[in-house]
Amino acid sequence: MPTTTPPAAPRVHPGATVWLTGLPSAGKTTIASAAAGILRSRGLRVEVLDGDEIRTFLSAGLGFSREDRHTNVQRIGYVADLLARNGVIVLVPVIAPYTDSRETVRSRHEATGTPYLEIHVATPVEVCSERDVKGLYAKQAAGELKGLTGVDDPYEPPVAPDLRLDTQSLTVEKSVTAVIDLLAERGLV
Numbered sequence: 001m002p003t004t005t006p007p008a009a010p011r012v013h014p015g016a017t018v019w020l021t022g023l024p025s026a027g028k029t030t031i032a033s034a035a036a037g038i039l040r041s042r043g044l045r046v047e048v049l050d051g052d053e054i055r056t057f058l059s060a061g062l063g064f065s066r067e068d069r070h071t072n073v074q075r076i077g078y079v080a081d082l083l084a085r086n087g088v089i090v091l092v093p094v095i096a097p098y099t100d101s102r103e104t105v106r107s108r109h110e111a112t113g114t115p116y117l118e119i120h121v122a123t124p125v126e127v128c129s130e131r132d133v134k135g136l137y138a139k140q141a142a143g144e145l146k147g148l149t150g151v152d153d154p155y156e157p158p159v160a161p162d163l164r165l166d167t168q169s170l171t172v173e174k175s176v177t178a179v180i181d182l183l184a185e186r187g188l189v
Helices: 028-041 051-057 066-085 099-110 125-131 136-141 171-183
Strands: 018-023 045-049 089-094 117-121 163-166
Touching: 018 028, 018 066, 018 099, 018 171, 028 089, 028 171, 051 066, 066 089, 066 099, 099 163, 117 171, 125 171, 163 171
Parallel strands: 018 089, 018 117, 045 089, 117 163
Antiparallel strands: none
């Protein structure tokens, strides 16, 4: 009776979560989108979990209290871990203002053996206010918005991120190169 060899499991490239944290208008989404384009051009599976889109679809109904922000970050962290465990490079340009929330996400990844990199897009609030991509700083200054992260709501910058990008002095291209280089150094691309 002939023996049959079971089919080989499909080879899946290792995934990872790359969390870009920083103030509103720091450049998180710009960097993540550009990095995603480069990684996709190399044939990698990539997803960008944008904070605004997540709030619309996955976290609709949550407000901006500390508890709701924590819940939002945990939901995003769960989805990122799930995708990354299945060979996707997940870029997460989400403020995630609280250290404990980010550390809980990191711990989830460590528990599943999934690579997790934290990148601090370290742009000063004055520069973010000038960029004001979504008009949030102008609304806050006009008294139309309360609880703006880094202005009248706390932002706890990472103490020891895997990478710190000072986008005040770095171009988008140099920032993206630094992200790709970090992934390469860690053997993830």
